[in-house]
Amino acid sequence: MRRVRRAYYDLFSRFYDKVIALHSKDIAGELRGFLSRQISVQKGVPLLDICTGTGSVASRLRRDHETTVVGLDFSQGMLNKAKEKDSQVLWVLGNVTRLPFKSECFGAVTCSHAFYELKGQESLWALAEARRVLKPGGTFLMMEHEMPTHPLVKALYYVRLFALGSLNAARMRKEEESLFGRFFEKAERISSPTGKSTLLIAVKGGRDV
Numbered sequence: 590m591r592r593v594r595r596a597y598y599d600l601f602s603r604f605y606d607k608v609i610a611l612h613s614k615d616i617a618g619e620l621r622g623f624l625s626r627q628i629s630v631q632k633g634v635p636l637l638d639i640c641t642g643t644g645s646v647a648s649r650l651r652r653d654h655e656t657t658v659v660g661l662d663f664s665q666g667m668l669n670k671a672k673e674k675d676s677q678v679l680w681v682l683g684n685v686t687r688l689p690f691k692s693e694c695f696g697a698v699t700c701s702h703a704f705y706e707l708k709g710q711e712s713l714w715a716l717a718e719a720r721r722v723l724k725p726g727g728t729f730l731m732m733e734h735e736m737p738t739h740p741l742v743k744a745l746y747y748v749r750l751f752a753l754g755s756l757n758a759a760r761m762r763k764e765e766e767s768l769f770g771r772f773f774e775k776a777e778r779i780s781s782p783t784g785k786s787t788l789l790i791a792v793k794g795g796r797d798v
């Protein structure tokens with residue numbers, strides 16, 4: 590099943606940036622800036638973007654924070670597109686359920702518009718792994734679309750989750766803060782300036798970053 594999902598993302602990678610551009614008219618660019626501004630780490634502390642896709646968030650983080658940025662995804666197709674975009678980010682093929690990094694090495698981990706495409710158990714492992722690789726005091730930032738309110742768009746949203754085998758995720762969204770509270774000492778949700786996306790900021794206890 591995971592192979593099928595990877596093949597889906599490999600195929601989608603060919604159109605992904607065009608679809609996003611059509612859909613957002615650079616709202617996506619603004620959102621990436623908004624996400625990046627919430628990160629504050631000491632100079633040189635590395636950052637990780639999981640489910641990086643074609644790498645737009647990772648690339649933005651590298652430019653804004655002038656530090657080592659790693660972008661991880663399990664789709665080689667997505668990573669190929671990301672490499673064309675930015676050769677200075679370290680692109681890593683891997684699964685969020687088992688991150689190929691040592692513990693406590695990143696100041697922040699980001700995940701943009703992808704968390705709810707993970708299947709139930711996968712999202713729990715991803716949270717545990719994000720916590721493991723974060724330095725004490727580090728933050729996990731998860732950006733997602735607001736739940737659609739228009740009935741048709743809402744129906745399409747659920748169809749997409751169903752197609753990805755992620756219907757469980759729709760239920761999890763309702764209990765987001767308490768879910769994140771199981772893995773992190775503090776979790777709060779803020780709205781993007783556009784009001785169309787939300788950012789969940791979860792902090793690991795301690796004070797290293």
Ligand SMILES: C[S@@+](CC[C@H](N)C(=O)[O-])C[C@H]1O[C@@H](n2cnc3c(N)ncnc32)[C@H](O)[C@@H]1O
Binds near residue numbers: 640644684685
């Ligand atoms: C909707 S795209 C989001 C891409 C990017 N974060 C953005 O904001 O444009 C979801 C990405 O998550 C990746 N992905 C899904 N499940 C994954 C997993 N278990 N491990 C690693 N990457 C995964 C897919 O390959 C895809 O690139």
